[in-house]
Amino acid sequence: MNHNFPSYNLTATAVFSSSSYSGSDEPLISGRLFFLKYVQILEIFIALFAFVTIHSLRQKKHQGVPVWPFLGMLPSLIFAVRSNLYEWLSEVLIRQGGTFRFKGPSFSSLNSVITCDPRNVEHLLKTRFSIYPKGSYFRETVRDLLGDGIFNADHETWQRQRKTASVEFHSAKFRQLTSQCLHELVHNRLLRVLKTSVTIDLQDILLRLTFDNVCMVAFGVDPGCLGSNLPEIPFAKAFEDATEATFFRFVMPTFARKLMRSLNLGSEKKLKESIKGVDDFADEVIRTRKKELSLETEIAKRSDLLTIFMGLRDDNGEKFSDKFLRDICVNFILAGRDTSSVALSWFFWLIEKNPEVEERIMVEICKILEQRDHFGDAEEKIEYEPVFRPEEIKKMDYLQAALSETLRLYPSVPIDHKEVLENDVFPDGTKLNKGEKVVYAIYAMGRMETIWGKDCLRFRPERWLRDGRYMTKSAYKFTAFNGGPRLCLGKDFAYYQMKYVAAAIIYRYRVRVDVKSGHKVEPKMALTMYMKHGLKVNMVKRSVSEIDRYYAPFQKGAYNNGV
């Protein structure tokens, strides 16, 4: 527009000035007519533009978001993605009473129903679970990386994997494996890295820790990302690149993706190369494990997922193919890789902003440790380096409440989706058409007064406690771990892992965000809620006298005094 106005002035000046020089009226009249026509067209254009704008903006009242011809709600979405998509979605959903229909451009496949109403969430995750699969669009988009693994499977393929993995995840052997791996990672790696650094990107450290941990659980191998010099591990890098390039597919028109794929260009080229990196690693592990397992005695020693699935048979009594074994492990790594570490990052950020919560966690830990029979004489006490026992971690109710409160406000998976298999109606009356997409906005659910009350925006772990004991909430109000038959399989493991790591760090350090460097904490727009710029913190070591102060109220004399 700015560009047009100067040229319009120039044209008008030129018309009048040329006629006054010629002395004839004819060019003047034709010039005036031309000018009037030009102005008329401009006026019509402006009127039309004003009409469309007013009409589109007025749609906001009924539809929650302005709806533009051809583009639908896309302009608002683009604007939201550039600022904060999750906050924007929450605002629209609150305005619309919990559900609205997103209208994408006519040429896209973005149309969907978005909801944060717990009644609808229960309907799609449990009541009518069978008609809300992940769907063909999702499957096709992520198939190259995830194959037919649990995360990308529906119906029977999903059910079979779920059943086997579920037995495994709840077995005593698996629990032993996870606690051994965590002990090794926290005490021999994490705490050593923290000891030698003052200012660190805590999110990066935690991502490395959970990547190593989930690889140990799924593949039974340790990639070593949390080595002392924080090395770049080719498998971890390939995995990260592959997930990023897969995510990019969701925001790219399908025809563009297919073209780039056939020409082996851009993100599709990156995806192909990185998947090769993942496959090479998986093939090597599977080959080596097969060799090891030819010795019967080795099988009994291992309880990782790969070994378990290698020992099983499919419905036809055949062994699982190497490709299927690869898919199973890659899916578990994806599911358990970053979710706990980003949750822990938000947790450390929140407890710094809420020092009374940090205080209560420290008090809880010291109270539990003080109950050890031998504690007073143990070397652990002298060194102030306790190794938490599984039964102690279990007793940390307040810490679990603080972690749940973190996930309520900053869920690691902020939005999730399903596809509608047949026409249906949500409990709130919204009609759903076959083939439509449904998005459930987990981040927005944590910000609904109708679910959590007037103080829904406050970080208040106490809302999870009754008589000091942790109480779980309905999975359809607190959907951070999904709900219904597809409830997160790693939920118990994740809580154990997060509590273990959080307790080990809080007992030794105060974690303080590095404000001096102007570090900004904000979410990244991705499938997992990473902190966009990481979490740069200073690790302030607690002194022995400070730790002693926390123990003081629980020592014998103090108990007798009724503390």
Ligand code: HEM
């Ligand atoms: C704070 C940590 C975690 C959170 C918030 C979380 C959240 C979720 C969510 C929202 C889903 C549903 C995803 C979907 O179907 O679209 C899910 C599924 C799953 N999670 Fe987790 N998760 C966490 C940790 C873990 C860990 C550590 C593991 C394993 C080591 C794990 C294993 C799985 C698996 C296997 C599924 C697929 C279940 C199925 O489809 O039947 N998760 N998780």
